Amino acid sequence: MAEATPVQIFHMEEKRRQYRSGGFFLKVGLLALFVLVPFLFPSFKTVDLAMQIIIFATLVASFDILLGYTGILSFGHGMFFGIGAYCVAFLVGKYGTPSYANLALGFVIAALVASVLALVISFLSLRVKAIFFAMITLALAELAIVLATKLSGFTGGEDGISLNMPGVLAVSFNAGNFLGLEITGRILTYYFILLACLGLFLAMLRFTHSPLGRVLQAIRDNVERAEALGYKTFVFQAISITFGCVVAALVGGLYGMWVGYVNPESCLGVLSIMLAILLMCIIGGMGTLYGGIVGAAFFMITETFLPDLQHLAKDFFPSAVLLHNVLERWHLVLGVLFILVVIFFPKGIIGSVREFIDRRK
Amino acid sequence: MKETGTGTLGIEMPEKNADPIIETKDLTIRFGGHVAVDHVNLRIEPFVLKSIIGPNGAGKTTLFNLMTGQYRPTEGKVFMKRKDITRLSAAARTRLGMGRSFQLTNIFPLLTVLENVRVAIQSRKGFGLNFWRNYLHFSRVEDEAYSILKDVLLDEKWALLASALTHGEQRKLEIAILLALEPEVLFLDEPTAGMPQEEVPAILEILQRIKEAGDRTMLLVEHKMDMIMTLSDTIAVLQEGRLIADGDPEEISKSEAVQEAYLGGGAKRE
Numbered sequence: 001m002a003e004a005t006p007v008q009i010f011h012m013e014e015k016r017r018q019y020r021s022g023g024f025f026l027k028v029g030l031l032a033l034f035v036l037v038p039f040l041f042p043s044f045k046t047v048d049l050a051m052q053i054i055i056f057a058t059l060v061a062s063f064d065i066l067l068g069y070t071g072i073l074s075f076g077h078g079m080f081f082g083i084g085a086y087c088v089a090f091l092v093g094k095y096g097t098p099s100y101a102n103l104a105l106g107f108v109i110a111a112l113v114a115s116v117l118a119l120v121i122s123f124l125s126l127r128v129k130a131i132f133f134a135m136i137t138l139a140l141a142e143l144a145i146v147l148a149t150k151l152s153g154f155t156g157g158e159d160g161i162s163l164n165m166p167g168v169l170a171v172s173f174n175a176g177n178f179l180g181l182e183i184t185g186r187i188l189t190y191y192f193i194l195l196a197c198l199g200l201f202l203a204m205l206r207f208t209h210s211p212l213g214r215v216l217q218a219i220r221d222n223v224e225r226a227e228a229l230g231y232k233t234f235v236f237q238a239i240s241i242t243f244g245c246v247v248a249a250l251v252g253g254l255y256g257m258w259v260g261y262v263n264p265e266s267c268l269g270v271l272s273i274m275l276a277i278l279l280m281c282i283i284g285g286m287g288t289l290y291g292g293i294v295g296a297a298f299f300m301i302t303e304t305f306l307p308d309l310q311h312l313a314k315d316f317f318p319s320a321v322l323l324h325n326v327l328e329r330w331h332l333v334l335g336v337l338f339i340l341v342v343i344f345f346p347k348g349i350i351g352s353v354r355e356f357i358d359r360r361k
Numbered sequence: 362m363k364e365t366g367t368g369t370l371g372i373e374m375p376e377k378n379a380d381p382i383i384e385t386k387d388l389t390i391r392f393g394g395h396v397a398v399d400h401v402n403l404r405i406e407p408f409v410l411k412s413i414i415g416p417n418g419a420g421k422t423t424l425f426n427l428m429t430g431q432y433r434p435t436e437g438k439v440f441m442k443r444k445d446i447t448r449l450s451a452a453a454r455t456r457l458g459m460g461r462s463f464q465l466t467n468i469f470p471l472l473t474v475l476e477n478v479r480v481a482i483q484s485r486k487g488f489g490l491n492f493w494r495n496y497l498h499f500s501r502v503e504d505e506a507y508s509i510l511k512d513v514l515l516d517e518k519w520a521l522l523a524s525a526l527t528h529g530e531q532r533k534l535e536i537a538i539l540l541a542l543e544p545e546v547l548f549l550d551e552p553t554a555g556m557p558q559e560e561v562p563a564i565l566e567i568l569q570r571i572k573e574a575g576d577r578t579m580l581l582v583e584h585k586m587d588m589i590m591t592l593s594d595t596i597a598v599l600q601e602g603r604l605i606a607d608g609d610p611e612e613i614s615k616s617e618a619v620q621e622a623y624l625g626g627g628a629k630r631e
Contacts, residue, residue, distance in 0.1 A: 005504065005507050006507075006516075006519065006520075007475060007503050007504070007506075007507045007519060008500070008503075008504070010520070011500070011503075206492075206494075207492050210491055210492040210494055211483055211488055211491045211492075211494070211499065212491055212492040213492065214476065214479070214480060214483070215480060215483065215484075217469075217471075217472065217476075218469050218472060218476075218480045221469040221470060221471045221472060222467065222468070222469050222470070224467065225467045225468065225469060225538075226469075226480075227451060227452050228451060228452075228455060228461055228463075228467070229455060229480065229481050229484040229538070229542065230452050230453075230455035230456045230484045230485075230542070231452065231484055232452060239492070243492075
């Protein structure tokens with residue numbers, strides 16, 4: 001072999017450093033934290049918070065495949081999430097008995113429905129213009145809510161559907177005590193979902209680092225150039241959208257499993273789900289995938305603990321009435337926090353931090 | 362070293378007399394009432410470097426756009442190796458072996474220099490749809506990209522973002538992207554446009570090298586006359602959308618019609 005080129009040397013260096021870099025330890029540490037949460041903080045509130053962060057981080061990452069990697073704004077991502085949740089709920093709740101086979105089938109159906117719908121939307125709208133995609137998905141998302149509410153015979157309407165989990169995942173399951181923790185169906189569900197989300201996240205990482213992911217980046221950067229290179233850009237965008245939407249549907253199914261209950265507002269809501277996804281993605285940083293974790297953590301933690309802040313304030317500063325009044329309206333504080341993040345981290349938290357580190361090098 | 366057969370090959374010169382690789386028949390395009398390209402019949406022999414010259418607004422770039430598929434003609438046809446490609450999209454023509462550079466620099470600004478070339482190689486090799494393997498597994502592609510960067514004198518800048526390059530370097534990168542597609546026919550639309558004078562010789566050298574490699578047909582739109590006269594095998598002259606002359610540099614510089622239309626009565630030519 002000839003002398004190694006600078007490119008080869010660079011990659012060899014990179015490979016050597018791969019398992020020693022700070023980023024790698026951070027990721028492993030984060031995963032370990034999520035694994036240990038039920039042991040360290042066994043209260044319902046913290047385990048639920050951790051689970052919501054995991055689920056939404058994965059969901060936001062799948063949204064990032066569309067927004068950050070394909071350059072397409074979809075308002076239908078919440079809809080795909082809801083479709084997944086409903087598909088699983090149908091199979092183990094309304095129309096089927098809770099068994100492992102039905103649960104698995106629910107996820108398969110969720111993926112199939114999502115991929116067909118995503119392909120249809122891509123074909124209908126992408127050829128025209130990217131902005132059309134935003135409009136059509138918004139319309140469809142609203143339509144989905146109306147359908148889920150009005151077709152109450154089929155979907156359970158506003159009341160929604162309760163899910164029952166099979167076997168070891170059932171709420172009633174209890175395997176006894178392990179290291180001071182009651183191993184219940186809830187805890188096993190937590191680990192099942194953690195594992196599934198990890199798998200989905202790794203799949204998305206692989207997707208964005210594949211040759212196809214590179215082409216997507218090129219398309220986002222300069223569509224005309226990519227076309228002039230002979231790429232059928234439409235095909236790439238359709239594949240990427242479909243992939244992102246299928247992941248969203250699967251995550252939706254997992255969410256249904258955790259919450260044990262689906263209804264139009266909690267799973268399909270444009271304001272409750274879709275807006276949250278968009279905010280988390282922008283806060284965390286577009287085009288990074290990891291931004292989803294940061295965005296979801298930021299959003300979920302502030303939303304969970306800001307309401308508690310007012311009690312804290314009352315305990316420590318009993319006389320500061322203005323402070324109490326502000327903290328009672330904790331949504332206001334949340335809004336100000338968002339504005340601060342957008343001002344100080346214009347590329348999202350991950351994006352801006354990465355830029356900062358690169359500049360220091 | 363003499364082998365049997367080389368002599369006959371040398372005498373017959375089959376490439377030079379072969380079918381045209383690109384041919385246009387009565388190629389015409391109208392924009393509203395304006396006829397930008399007017400019944401142009403052009404033959405481009407394989408492995409030659411042909412320049413298209415003409416005053417501003419003569420329709421050179423439009424003719425390029427018609428041949429590479431950015432525009433559809435109002436009338437007439439384009440052939441590549443005798444095959445009618447008039448209805449094919451730009452992307453389809455790229456896959457047939459056309460590589461096109463644009464007057465305005467057209468690269469991927471947010472990808473690294475190496476990535477720019479890599480994406481192009483990937484397109485040619487057709488595994489762009491692979492989504493299950495890490496792109497780093499395709500290290501041979503990177504090696505190839507690096508060697509192309511060497512050809513266009515950009516290898517030291519491989520790790521930079523393309524947007525960080527100077528204008529001249531970006532034009533070089535664009536040529537590298539084109540070469541990565543291994544096109545049979547290279548369409549270069551003013552490769553030195555807007556470039557500071559001191560960077561022009563490097564481009565000239567690169568073009569000279571590609572020409573000397575002898576395995577590609579090249580079409581060139583340029584304004585720098587000295588560059589055209591040294592590089593070109595043949596020159597076609599456009600005026601107001603019509604082809605008014607087509608021949609080797611000597612003929613063109615002597616042609617009265619050309620001098621009248623373009624060179625200003627021969628005053629400008631040396």
